[in-house]
Amino acid sequence: MTHVLRVTLGWFGWGVFWYFLLLNSWYLVLIVVAAYDAVEHFRALPFGGYEDIFSSPLTPGVTVVVPARNEEKDIVDSVRALLALRYPELEIIVVDDGSTDETFAVLRDAFALEPVSRVIAPELVTYGEVLSVHAPADDAPLVVIRKTGTGRRADANNVGINAARQPLVCFIDADAVLDELALLRVVKPFVDDPERVVASGGSVRAANGCVVDAGRVVDVRMPRRWLERIQVVEYLRSFLLGRAGWSRLHSLLIISGAFGLFRRDVLVEVGGFDPACIGEDAEMVARIHRRLREQHRAYDIVFVAEPVCWTEVPRTRSTLATQRRRWSTGLVEVLWTHRRMIGNPRYGRIGLGVLPYFVLFEMLGAVVEVVGVGAMVAGLALGLVNVAFALLLATVAVGYGVLLSVLALAVEEFSYRRYRSWGDLARAVAAACIENVGYRQLHAWWRLQGLLGVVRRDPSEWLALPRSGFRARTAPDEAVTTTP
Amino acid sequence: MKRLLVIEDDVDIRELVAFKLTQVGYEVEAFEDPREAVEAALHQPPDLVVLDIMMPAMSGLEVCRRLRAEPATAVTPIVMLTAKAQEADVERGFAAGATDYVVKPFSPRELVSRVDAILSRAA
Amino acid sequence: MLAERILPAVATALGALLGALCAATALGKLLRSAVETRAERAVTRMRPRLVQLVAGNEGEVLLHGRGADGRAVDRLATELLGKVRGEAHADLVAMLEDRGVLARARRRLRRGHGAGRARAAELLGAAHDRRSVPELLGLLRGRRRREIRSVAARALGRIGDPVAVPALLDALGHGVTPRTVAQAVLQIGLPAEERLRRELLSGGAPARALAARVLGLAGAVTAGQALARAIATDPDAEVRVSAAASAGRLGAPCAVDALLDALAPQRTRAERAAAAEALGRMSVTGAAEPLTRLVGEPDVAVAHAAACALARLGPDGRARLEALDDAGGLPAEHAREALRRAA
Numbered sequence: 001m002t003h004v005l006r007v008t009l010g011w012f013g014w015g016v017f018w019y020f021l022l023l024n025s026w027y028l029v030l031i032v033v034a035a036y037d038a039v040e041h042f043r044a045l046p047f048g049g050y051e052d053i054f055s056s057p058l059t060p061g062v063t064v065v066v067p068a069r070n071e072e073k074d075i076v077d078s079v080r081a082l083l084a085l086r087y088p089e090l091e092i093i094v095v096d097d098g099s100t101d102e103t104f105a106v107l108r109d110a111f112a113l114e115p116v117s118r119v120i121a122p123e124l125v126t127y128g129e130v131l132s133v134h135a136p137a138d139d140a141p142l143v144v145i146r147k148t149g150t151g152r153r154a155d156a157n158n159v160g161i162n163a164a165r166q167p168l169v170c171f172i173d174a175d176a177v178l179d180e181l182a183l184l185r186v187v188k189p190f191v192d193d194p195e196r197v198v199a200s201g202g203s204v205r206a207a208n209g210c211v212v213d214a215g216r217v218v219d220v221r222m223p224r225r226w227l228e229r230i231q232v233v234e235y236l237r238s239f240l241l242g243r244a245g246w247s248r249l250h251s252l253l254i255i256s257g258a259f260g261l262f263r264r265d266v267l268v269e270v271g272g273f274d275p276a277c278i279g280e281d282a283e284m285v286a287r288i289h290r291r292l293r294e295q296h297r298a299y300d301i302v303f304v305a306e307p308v309c310w311t312e313v314p315r316t317r318s319t320l321a322t323q324r325r326r327w328s329t330g331l332v333e334v335l336w337t338h339r340r341m342i343g344n345p346r347y348g349r350i351g352l353g354v355l356p357y358f359v360l361f362e363m364l365g366a367v368v369e370v371v372g373v374g375a376m377v378a379g380l381a382l383g384l385v386n387v388a389f390a391l392l393l394a395t396v397a398v399g400y401g402v403l404l405s406v407l408a409l410a411v412e413e414f415s416y417r418r419y420r421s422w423g424d425l426a427r428a429v430a431a432a433c434i435e436n437v438g439y440r441q442l443h444a445w446w447r448l449q450g451l452l453g454v455v456r457r458d459p460s461e462w463l464a465l466p467r468s469g470f471r472a473r474t475a476p477d478e479a480v481t482t483t484p
Numbered sequence: 485m486k487r488l489l490v491i492e493d494d495v496d497i498r499e500l501v502a503f504k505l506t507q508v509g510y511e512v513e514a515f516e517d518p519r520e521a522v523e524a525a526l527h528q529p530p531d532l533v534v535l536d537i538m539m540p541a542m543s544g545l546e547v548c549r550r551l552r553a554e555p556a557t558a559v560t561p562i563v564m565l566t567a568k569a570q571e572a573d574v575e576r577g578f579a580a581g582a583t584d585y586v587v588k589p590f591s592p593r594e595l596v597s598r599v600d601a602i603l604s605r606a607a
Numbered sequence: 608m609l610a611e612r613i614l615p616a617v618a619t620a621l622g623a624l625l626g627a628l629c630a631a632t633a634l635g636k637l638l639r640s641a642v643e644t645r646a647e648r649a650v651t652r653m654r655p656r657l658v659q660l661v662a663g664n665e666g667e668v669l670l671h672g673r674g675a676d677g678r679a680v681d682r683l684a685t686e687l688l689g690k691v692r693g694e695a696h697a698d699l700v701a702m703l704e705d706r707g708v709l710a711r712a713r714r715r716l717r718r719g720h721g722a723g724r725a726r727a728a729e730l731l732g733a734a735h736d737r738r739s740v741p742e743l744l745g746l747l748r749g750r751r752r753r754e755i756r757s758v759a760a761r762a763l764g765r766i767g768d769p770v771a772v773p774a775l776l777d778a779l780g781h782g783v784t785p786r787t788v789a790q791a792v793l794q795i796g797l798p799a800e801e802r803l804r805r806e807l808l809s810g811g812a813p814a815r816a817l818a819a820r821v822l823g824l825a826g827a828v829t830a831g832q833a834l835a836r837a838i839a840t841d842p843d844a845e846v847r848v849s850a851a852a853s854a855g856r857l858g859a860p861c862a863v864d865a866l867l868d869a870l871a872p873q874r875t876r877a878e879r880a881a882a883a884e885a886l887g888r889m890s891v892t893g894a895a896e897p898l899t900r901l902v903g904e905p906d907v908a909v910a911h912a913a914a915c916a917l918a919r920l921g922p923d924g925r926a927r928l929e930a931l932d933d934a935g936g937l938p939a940e941h942a943r944e945a946l947r948r949a950a
Contacts, residue, residue: 043722047729047758049787051689056790057570057824084540088570117943121907138549139579165911180540192757194784214519214541392614399621406625410632417639425636429629496687499654500695504662591693592662 002384009379016372017393023361024400030245031237031407034305037248038415041306050184053191054088060167060190061089062183062261065160067153068094068174072102075174076110081215082172083140087183091141093163094174097156098128098149107144111136118143124158124272133163153257154273154280161267169267171281173258173311177207177217182307186261189302198288199262200302201255203240205418206232207310217310222424227320229431230439231313237408240305240416247303251354253289255301257281259309266292277337279330286338289350306416321446328366328450335359336454366447373441398436405432486531486603490514491521491547492565493539497588501534501565504592505599518542522550529556532603534595537566537577545580552581561602565590649679657683660702661695672706681708688733700734709734716742721751725758732762740768747774753782764791769798776806779813789817793824800827807833807850812843819846823853831859838865838882847874848881855885863891870897879904880912887916895920899927902938910938914945925949 053059064082068075075094082092096104107113113134120130128147135143147159161169168190170183182202189197208231209223222229239256246252260281270284270291277283285301292299314320335342335358342359344351376394379385409428412418419425488510492498495516502514513530515521518539525533533551537544544564551557561583566573569587577585584598653676672680684699691699703709712727716739719727728746731739743766746759760783763771772795775788792799800822807818807830819837822830834857837850851869854862862885869882883901886894894916901913914931917924931942 044725044754047722047725049729049758049761052761052790055567055569056786056793058786058789058793058820080542080546081540084538084543086538088568116947117940119907119911119937119940119944123907138545139576140543140545191786192754192784194786216540389611389614392611392618395618396614396621399618399625403621403625403628406628406632410628410635413632414635422636425632494690496654496658496683497690499658500661500687500691503655503658507662589690589692589696592691592695593693 005382006384009375009384012375013372013379013385013390013393016368016375017397019368020397021400023365024404026357026361027237027242027404028407031241031404031411032245033248034241034244035411035415037244038305038411042415045306048188050181050188053184053188054086056088059088060187060194061091061165062087062168062170062187063091063093063160063164063166063264064170064172064183065157065164066092066094066172066174067097067156067160068099068103069097069149069153069156070099070101070103071174072099072106073175075103076106077215078174078176079107079111079142081178083142084180084215085178085183086180087187089166090183091143091164091166093160094142094144095156095160096144096146097153098147104144104146108134111140111142112138113144116143118163120145120159120163122162123268124162126158126162127152127155127275128159130159150275152275152280154275154277157280158272158275161264161272164264167264168261169264170261171257171259172309175312176204176258177212177215177310178259179308180216182259182309183261185307186259186304189300189304190261190263193300196298196300197263197302198266198292198299199255199260199285200304201243201252201261202259202307202309203243203303203305204235204256204258204309204311205240206235206313208232208313208315210310212310217308220418220420222419222427225315226431226434227317227439228313228315229427230435231320233405233409233428233431233435235313236412237405241408241411243303244305246354247301249349250300251349252301252303253285253350253354253358254282255285255303256309258311259307262288274337277330277333278326279334282330283334283337286334286341290338290341290347293347293350308418321449324443324446325450325453328363328447329454331358331363332451332454335363363451366444366451369441369444370448373444401436401440402433405435408432485509485511487511487513487528488532488534488599489521489525489530490534491518491539491544492516492534492536494536497536497565500592501595504596505534508596508600510599518544518547522547525551525557525560526554529560531606532561532563532599534563534565534599535582537564537568537573545576548577548580548582561606563595563598563602565595645675646679646682649675650683652676653679654683656680657687660698661687661691663694663698677706681706684708685730685733688730696735700736703734709736713739713742716746721755724751725755728755728758728762732758732765735766737766737768740766740771744771744774747771747778747783757783757787760787760791764794767795769795769802771795772799772802776802776810776814776817779817780811785813785817789821792817793821796825797827800825800830803827804830804833807837807846812846815841815843815846816849819849819853823849823856826857828857828859831857831861834859835862835865838862838869844875844878848877851878851881851885855881855888858889860889863889863893866891867894867897870894870901876906876909879906879909883909883912883916887912887919890920892920892923895923895927898924899931902928902931902941905937910941911944914938914941915948917942918945918949 079092079094114137115132116135118133128150131146133143133145145159145163157171186200186202189200208228209221210217211219222232243252266288270287273280274283314323341347341351342355376390380390406429409432488505490498490502490512493516498514502512505512519541535544535547548562551560563584563586564577564582565586567588574585583602586595657680684703688699712730715723715727728743743759743763747756760775760778763775772792775791779785779788803818803822806814834850834854838847841847851866854866866882866886869878883898898913898917902910904910917928928942928946932939
């Protein structure tokens with residue numbers, strides 16, 4: 001009996017080991033591809049023609065939609081910085097999504113807003129009721145729309161799309177801080193390949209620790225707490241290099257809700273954001289892939305690594321846990337909604353490669369990790385596993401992870417180089433180590449909770465569309481609703 | 485001697501404009517941060533302001549409106565110097581209270597002529 | 608077991624790799640910081656001198672800058688090229704020529720690797736270097752990557768030599784986007800007018816749309832007839848939209864009838880909106896009646912354009928909008944919005 005258990009555990013351990021080897025090796029590929037992409041980017045930067053895009057009357061206009069819910073602290077600086085973005089034809093639409101604080105009042109005072117009438121095209125179905133529309137007295141390209149909250153960011157986004165008048169629509173978090181050239185850079189793929197590019201996403205980094213003045217990051221520094229530092233490294237590896245890699249392989253599945261640009265006609269065509277979804281930004285990209293593949297259209301969705309959107313990441317363990325549970329739930333939701341695409345050759349590399357990867361690694365990864373660690377601990381406790389061997393196995397698995405994170409830091413150091421001080425580099429390396437022992441396992445546990453949350457919930461509850469008259473409902477956690 | 489303020493966040497252009505205007509005999513104070521510049525202008529009203537539009541802390545249009553709102557600087561000539569060249573931008577500039585509008589890329593000599601002309605008309 | 612022998616080796620290798628990676632990163636950071644600090648100091652040192660040169664003083668010192676100082680001068684001058692024009696631009700170009708920077712760029716344009724050629728093209732375009740036009744045309748026509756051909760197209764536009772127009776139009780649909788070509792031709796401006804008019808008459812659909820758009824932006828006031836014909840008879844909707852926009856921009860009275868016809872329901876929404884906007888820009892008072900009808904359209908873009916156009920038609924247009932405002936519904940909202948914008 002003990003023998004059988006021992007053998008089973010042994011095989012199981014090896015299985016888990018190979019699983020991580022495979023996952024990490026894939027990440028290695030992504031990072032290498034992303035590094036190549038970074039090299040290309042810097043080589044092409046001097047002749048990118050950004051000034052030409054800026055000065056040309058033929059550059060497509062952009063409507064920036066800023067959904068804002070209880071953002072009185074940052075909204076004025078944000079809007080001011082958005083109005084100062086380097087872009088020729090720009091319009092900012094702030095959708096005040098049923099704020100209960102002074103969000104609207106601070107905007108009204110800062111920009112001398114007055115009520116105006118503006119037709120909001122009823123092209124997408126929306127649920128919150130538009131209460132009023134405001135614009136500055138001096139004709140600055142700003143519109144503030146007040147609506148009743150539905151607790152769904154997707155609904156605010158859709159109101160913004162309806163009100164938008166420019167051919168491109170950009171979604172930006174109300175507390176995000178953009179680099180001056182960010183918009184120009186993220187529009188470039190549309191200008192280079194107007195026939196095919198339907199969406200582009202900018203990179204998102206952690207603003208914690210950075211010095212922000214008047215809506216611009218003026219000094220990039222590492223945050224003080226380890227939990228935040230770990231997230232800096234995590235964002236770098238997964239959300240900067242990981243996505244740059246996916247994008248290079250024409251397989252980008254997630255564009256951050258914090259900073260993404262879409263063609264308006266495509267958004268309308270696919271029916272706008274889904275208010276029933278928690279991860280509405282990821283779901284939107286999945287749906288665009290689905291519809292356009294079904295119509296056999298040649299299209300591309302691009303990630304741009306250099307324009308940076310800085311966003312505050314959770315400071316405490318409990319908010320971080322809530323955020324990650326939601327992301328996990330959101331991911332399952334997207335995979336479930338688009339389950340028909342998984343493994344379906346009709347959807348090309350998205351159906352055959354990307355979605356199966358998300359199911360196998362991003363979704364089930366949490367299960368494998370938690371069960372693997374659990375089994376290992378149990379085996380050790382029962383004396384079924386050789387201690388030295390287990391340690392060795394764990395060392396190799398963890399070591400590979402650390403290597404990847406440090407490699408990501410190296411790529412950053414040799415390319416984008418946002419962090420200047422030596423101390424910050426040392427702290428980042430240390431964070432890369434801690435990330436793999438302790439944080440990673442905790443993260444797996446949160447993700448598992450997110451998965452279980454979906455299983456426990458009645459699917460009809462979260463797949464049902466919110467009806468109108470729903471407006472008293474508040475957002476569960478407004479700070480963590482976007483996927484970065 | 486006439487005192488001019490130059491408000492511009494691009495260091496090359498700021499130094500170029502400041503140098504050129506000093507060269508032809510004006511007293512020039514150059515600012516990178518429009519907030520400091522507004523304070524300086526209200527503290528001691530200048531004879532003319534050269535103003536960029538796209539600056540992060542405060543847009544040039546907003547600087548313009550603020551100066552126009554104060555009695556001390558309500559009629560101070562303001563020359564916008566900006567890369568925003570489209571019809572609507574120029575309209576917005578004049579609506580905010582600009583006296584003249586110069587588009588980048590600009591000719592430093594032409595800028596000086598405009599400044600001279602405006603100041604001699606004001607005198 | 609085999610694994611027990613391999614695993615320790617793998618773990619050691621991982622550790623070694625990790626160490627090497629950290630060391631390489633640190634070394635790279637050290638080197639780059641040193642280089643950058645030096646370069647930044649040189650830029651700070653050289654900027655005032657370059658400013659003097661651009662402001663019209665002599666720049667003897669700059670000509671002999673070597674090493675970090677020389678690189679700083681070249682970098683600053685290259686950046687300034689795009690920010691100034693007139694004599695200041697000419698002075699910068701003369702200095703770069705004297706320093707041999709432009710000659711080097713011309714050489715690199717002929718034989719260099721892809722990115723090198725593109726950088727050279729960018730610099731020569733910014734310097735408005737007419738001598739490079741033949742090479743740039745070669746680059747545009749050649750079988751290079753499309754990124755590099757776009758750079759050549761942009762450079763040709765900035766240089767502004769009309770000989771480039773045929774090659775630019777040929778590049779349409781061969782990897783260079785219509786927008787890049789249009790921008791380049793637009794920068795060349797009126798000297799391209801003759802060719803654009805011919806293109807509007809007999810080119811392919813993308814070339815016709817481009818010609819229609821650029822004629823308007825470039826202010827080719829004599830193109831009115833050709834645009835009117837395009838609005839009325841061109842088989843491609845995109846061309847008709849561009850022509851309508853341009854006719855409005857130019858204020859071409861001979862296009863008014865064609866524009867009024869383009870408001871008809873069987874035309875595309877983009878076309879109707881463009882025609883409405885053009886009639887507003889031209890303040891065609893005779894268009895008040897059909898525009899008023901258009902404000903009642905369910906299509907938001909068309910109704911909005913019509914309302915804004917009415918607001919530009921003077922007292923009659925405004926009176927009609929006010930009447931619509933009283934009637935209520937979606938047209939009233941369009942009317943209110945347009946009235947506010949006009950105020």
